[in-house]
Structure formats: C-alpha cells, structure tokens
Amino acid sequence: MKNSVLHPAASRFYADHGWLQSAQTFSFHGNYDPQRIQFGALRVLNDDTVNGGKGFGRHPHDNMEIISIPLEGTLEHQDSLGNVALIRRGEIQVMSAGTGVYHTEFNKDPEEPVTFLQIWLYPNKLNVQPRYDQMDYISGDRHNRFQQILSPDPDDEGVWINQDAWFHLAELDKGFEIGYQLKKEGNGVYVFVIDGKLEVDAQELSTRDGYGFWPESAARIKALEKSSLLVIEVPEKW
Template sequence: MKNNILHTADSRFVADHGWLKSAQTFSFHDHYDPQRIQFGALRVLNDDIVHGGKGFGRHPHDNMEIISIPLEGTLEHQDSMGNVAVIEPGEIQAMSAGTGIYHTEFNKDPDQPVTFLQIWLYPDKLNVTPRYDQLDYSKGDMHNKFLQILSPDPKDEGVWIQQQAWFHIGKLDKDFDTNHSLKRAGNGLYVFVVKGNIIVNDQALGQRDGYGFWPDSDVKFAATSDAEVLLMEVPEKW
C-alpha cells in the first residue's frame, strides 16, 4: 500500500545563501534526507526567494523536466537554445532538458525580490531534443475551480512536458468545496498550498504545506480560508 506523505511548511530544509533563500521539500544539492527523495516522478519542489539583481549563473541540465512558476516579482530566463524571456506571476515556464541545455535565471529588478517555485520532474523519455515552453495562464478561469496549466500533450491545455503529468492551479474562496478527478488512473497527487488553508479529503493543510497521496477516487477539497492551491499529478513509475 502506498503511503500518504505530509510535508508541513516548517519541516522543509531552508538553505540561505544570502542572495538566495530556498525552502526545499525534497533532498536537493547539499541537503540529503533519505526519507524525502521524491514523490513519484516529482523530484524537486523548491520555494525560492532571489534578492534584487541576483540570480543563478549559467549552468547545465539534462534529462529533467524543469518547471518555474513565479509567485511574486519577475524572473528573466536565458538558455543555450536562444530563448530570452521574462516570466511573471500568472505564468508558467517549462523546459525539457533532454540531451542537455545551459540556462540562467536572474532577478532583473535591483530592488525587489522574486519568489518562485522551482519544480523538477523525471521525464518518461530520455535524450530528447531540448525544448522550451511558456504560458500566461492569468486570464484563465481559476476562481473556485482548478485550471490546467501543464500536461503531456502539446495539443492540450497548458505547457507540455515529457511526462504523464498534469498540473492544475486554483483560487478558492473561503467555505468553497469541490471535487477533482485525476487524468490518469494510478497516478499520485501532490498538493501544494501557495496561500491560505484547505482540507484535502480529511487532511488539513496550511500555507506552503505539501501533501502527496494516491487517490482511488475523486479528491475532495474544502477551503477554510481564501486559498491558492497547486495540484501536481504525477506517475509513480515511468
């Protein structure tokens, strides 16, 4: 039987590098916890704050699906495929690193920090041609419903990646409740509360809490305050 996992906000490892403060749900770089390696294909969930004018210098990735979701401020991206872009709250960026890419991420605002979620998923196909995708989802309907912002199908809603995964995001009013159906039988669901407080099935969650489980039926959500919630549906194996 697959176990449910609860990662409270205060249980995350916090790496403070001065210019970067990173709250890490799973083991990352110098931080290793054998009990917190991944949830299915979800390998990294970092809640990063980058100070004004600072950022990640040119560095490589390969065979990983890399997703960035800004929450506050703006983040500039440049990569070896020739892409130069700025992503803001209400947008999602996805890269299939495949055979290998180099990229940089910088906060171009000298005064204001940028807060963003850095998410890595293992791909279901190795050594693909690297690719970049970006979407402004801010005009989509997220009010008391979950808007799809990522999928494995380039013809479906959202950015697409090389994995049988689906992301949804919703902004729920206090006392609102709803159900959510997974896209693929056998997948797991990792819920991350960006803001507010919710109950998922019978599990209460607060701001920046994470909860991973393996539903066998629709998932029940109830908002106990105004809330913003990210749903990450991922396979156990691939």
C-alpha cells in the same frame, strides 16, 4: 489507498545563500534525507526567493523536466538554445532539458525580490531534443475551479512536458469544496498550498504545506479559508 506523505512548511529544508533563500520540500544539493527524495516522478519542489539584481549563473541540466512558476516579481531566463525571456506572476515556464542545456535565471529588478516555485519532474523519455516554452495563464479562470496549466499533450490546455503529469491551479473561497478527478489511473496527487488553509480528504493543510497521496480516482478539497493551491498529478513509475 497507498501511504500518504505530509510535508509541513516548517519541515522543509532551508538554504540561505544571502542572495537566495530556498525552502526545499525534497532532498536537494547539500540537504539530504533518504525519506524525502521524491513523490513519484516529482523530484524537486523548491520555494525560492531571489534578491534584487541577483540570480543563478550559467549551469547545466539534462534529462529532467523543469518548471518555473513565479509567485511574485519577474525572472529573466536565458539558455543555450538561444531563448531570452521574462517570466512573471501569472505565467508558467517549462524547459525539457533532454540531451543537455545550459541556462541562467536572473532577477533584473535591482531592489524587489522575485519568488518562484522551481519544480523538477523525471521525464518518461530520455535524451530528447531540448525544448523551451512558456505560457500566460492570467486570463484563465481558476476561481473555485481547477485551471490546467500543464499536461503531457501538446494540444491540450497549458504547456506540455515529457511525462504523464498534469498541473492545476485553483483559488477557492472560504467554505468552497471541490473534487479533483485523476487524469490517469494509478497516478498520485501532490497538493501544495500557496496561501491559505485547506482540508484535503481528512488532512488539514496551511500555507506552504505539501501533501502527497494516491487516490482511487478523485480527491476532495475544501477551503477552510480563502486559499490558493497547486495540484501536481504524477505517475508513481514511468
């Protein structure tokens, strides 16, 4: 197996902008470490909390697959494609920036914060037509199983992006063990612990820890306590 990377929660970059608190797994804006640029096609994994009544002003993106997964609260999205939408816990949003798009993200609640995962992946196609989509996965069953919420196939379960990547969520009972099977040979797996404590192969992980590795075909995951997790499968090269 290729080298693995461990990113304990406390080792993440941290940015406090007053209205925004951002814990950043990989180098982002003013925070830079040449050893923490990306994991395969996974470029950004930010754990962001936006205070009530605040948000990101209008800003551009291009040639990036941008995914938002709210963990608490509601985020309002507006973009130059004409989309206006609210995304809540239990939903996933994707924006293929392609040739270029402007958007804003805003917490409309004047008091309660919103916490969400902001994830960027490099695309396997450049300069595509920009596209927006979101999906409600609340009704999906992820108790002691993997629930697919993203893939490269528009006809598959979940939203889709321009990359050979798959996202799965799971909520595991204490002591439950499960195997994650690679969707594509040669891909890597990045496990992010939303809450709880896991053992991934021989590596122990706690809340907000991240662990990336390159399994031959499958990975063993055991919940050391009740846990929720996100599994991100990405190619090394594209």
